[in-house]
Amino acid sequence: MNRNIDEQYWERETGGFVSAQQVFKANIEIAKQRFNQTGGVHVFQQMYGCEWDDETNEVDGYEQFGYDGEDFIIFDLQTETWVAPKQQAVVTKLKWDSNKAFLTSVKNYYTQICPEWVKKYLNYGRSSLMRTVLPSVSLLQKTPSSAISCHTTGFYPKGAEMIWKKDGEELHEGVIKGDILSNNDGSFQMSADLDFSYTRTGGGTTVCFSSQV
Secondary structure (H helix, E strand, O other): OOOOOOOOHHHHHHHHHHHHHHEEEEEEEEHOOOHHOOOOOOOEEEEEEEEEEOOOEEEEEEEEEEEOOOEEEEHHHHHOEEEOOOOHHHHHHHHHHHOHHOOOOHHHHHHHHHHHHHHEEEEEEEHHOOOOOOOOOEOOOOOOOOOOEEEEEEOOOOOOEEEEEEEEEEOOOOOOOOOEOOOOOOEEEEEEEEEEHOOOOOOOOEEEEEEEE
């Protein structure tokens, strides 16, 4: 980022977030009135982003607001309307839906501006974001009767698949796959446990495979 962005970028972004802080404070006061709240600690959240498929060139975007840990109002890019999960957000939905210029600007951001920034960031960090690191695989077993854990770690990017095979056939029974977890260095890890009792009859060879997808 430091090699590709000028000082005006940082000043502009900082100014934008300073302003956003004041908007968030005002929104909390509005929400408190809507929910008939007078005091206490309350949280107002905004989450937004976009996705770009570099193969199909398709784009998608999302924007949603939350209050005290629950959805408050959500933008539906497909219908170009706002969805109000809470009754207290209906007045906001009606106001924002009636502002066609606002809807056009929101749609333009998620279909044009945001994807262009994704492409910029990808290009800026291509050396790290597009790298491929193969995993290291190990087998762990606490006791002779416990399940065998096939553990793979250090791989990047996140997409990976682990399977157990016996005599070339993939095993499903007795296999418990874990979630892909993050390592401190930005790489990933995952495990697939096998209850070995399912493979002990009939002899043969049982192996664990790890591959990136």
